[in-house]
Amino acid sequence: MASIRKLTDGRAKPWQVRITRKGQTLPPNYFRTKTEAKGFAAKVEADFDRWSKVLGGELRKHTLADLIDRYMQVHDGKDHNLSSRLGWWRDRYGDVTLAEFTADTAREALASLEMERVGRGSHPAGENSKPRSGSTINRYKSALSACFKAGLDRGWYGLKDNPFAGVRQRKEGSSRFGRCLEDDERARLLEACDQSSTWPDLGLFVRLALATGARRGELLKLEWRDVDLKGGSILLRATKNGDDRRVPLLGDARLLLEARAKVRKLDDMRVFPGGSAGEEANVEYAWRKAKESAQVETLRIHDLRHSCGSYLARAGASAFQIAAILGHRSGPGLTARYVHLVAEDSRGLMESALAGVLGGRAAE
Incomplete structure (x- = not known):
């Protein structure tokens, strides 16, 4: 009754x-x-x-923190930002029981995310700090929604509903898909990166990103064992889509890597030892300072990848070739072996598309 x-x-x-x-x-x-x-x-x-x-029963016994912790134990994705996003939810709502975490709670939390001002790099939030963008809020929403989806699929704690199911996405800006560096911007940016005192490897890092279309995390994890200076290529392991891929190494970037190999640290196998995940703030700060100096403040590191794809498209590369070089998935018929062959066979195309793009200082 x-x-x-x-x-x-x-x-x-x-x-x-x-x-x-x-x-x-x-x-x-x-x-x-x-x-x-x-x-x-x-x-x-x-x-x-x-x-x-x-x-x-269980929904009143277990908290949001329990759900997040259990999800992280089984999660095997490559998103290096997931733990920090879920950490935000855990810090603020971890004590809330799953029975009490409703769609209204989700909406209130997202509104709070929208109002918060956040710092950049190693700098804490201040009066001039900007709030999170709509796309960033959507990523936070997706992170916790994935926890609830996993709980529903696996039967955790008697979950019956995903509180985010009826919550609308935030509007994302027109820059969602990034932009391409213009010629004058690129020249200024490379010069500013070469002069970075915060992270001396920034110039090499940016040229490799432009030359290979590699993601930030892929380059920061790159080890010398995966750099083939003789054959002229690098092997990117454990990429975002889960597949390894080999990418041709072009002129100036290749020369700079050859010079760096002669003075590299023997106790650290990474090409960018100063760019580890633990020192991500250093990379962000160096990048922000270089952008300010070059007057390209709206540019993101990920836009270097977009720029590489744009240069290839302008040179006549097919969508299939661009997908192979950048490591995009293109359907079940595109096997890892075939992607590797397409990327290697595109060396001439890449040389043509990126000629003069990397600019910069000669190997010392």
Whole structure:
């Protein structure tokens, strides 16, 4: 038997539903309207056994932190930002029980994300800091939504709903797909990167990104064992889509790597030992300072990858060739072996497309 009544204490959800059956009384639930309350009562009474387990059981015993921790134990994706995004949810809502974390809670949390001002690189947030963009908020939303989806699929804690299912995406700006460096911007940027005192490897890093279309994380994890200076290529391992890929190494970038190999650290196998995940703030700070000096403040590191793809497209590369070089998935017929061959066979095309693009200082 369901008891529905309206409370008069001024709460946002005044309609209370109490359900008692077979001597068992479920914890009360609250709704904004009488229609919502009646709908919930009818749903519970239609399948009382299932809902009594949900409302009175594990969802009230376990917290959002439990769900996030369990998800991270089984997650095998390549998104290096996932842990920090889920860390935000855990810090602020980790103590909330799964029964209490509703769509309204999700909306309130996203609104809070939208209002927060965040720092950049190693600099904390200040009065001049900007709030998160719509695309960033969507990534935070997707991160926690993935936890709930995994819980539903695996039957964790009696989860029956994903609170983000009905929450709309934030509008993303027109720069979502990035932009391409113009010739004058590129020359200024490379000069500024070469003069970086924060991270001396920034010039080499940017040229490799432009020459190979590699992602930031792929380059920061690059090891000398995967650099073939004689054959002129680099092997990118454990990429975002899970496949290794070999990319031709072009003129100036190749010369700079040859020079760097002669003075590299013997106790660190990475090409960019100062660009480790633990020193990500250093990379961000150096990049931001170089952008300011070159007057290309709106450029992202990921736009170097877009620029490489744009240069290839201008030179007449097919979508298939660009996908192979940049490591995009192009359907089930594009096997890892075939992608590797296409990328290697595109060396001449890349030389033609990127001739003069890398500019810069000669190998010392």
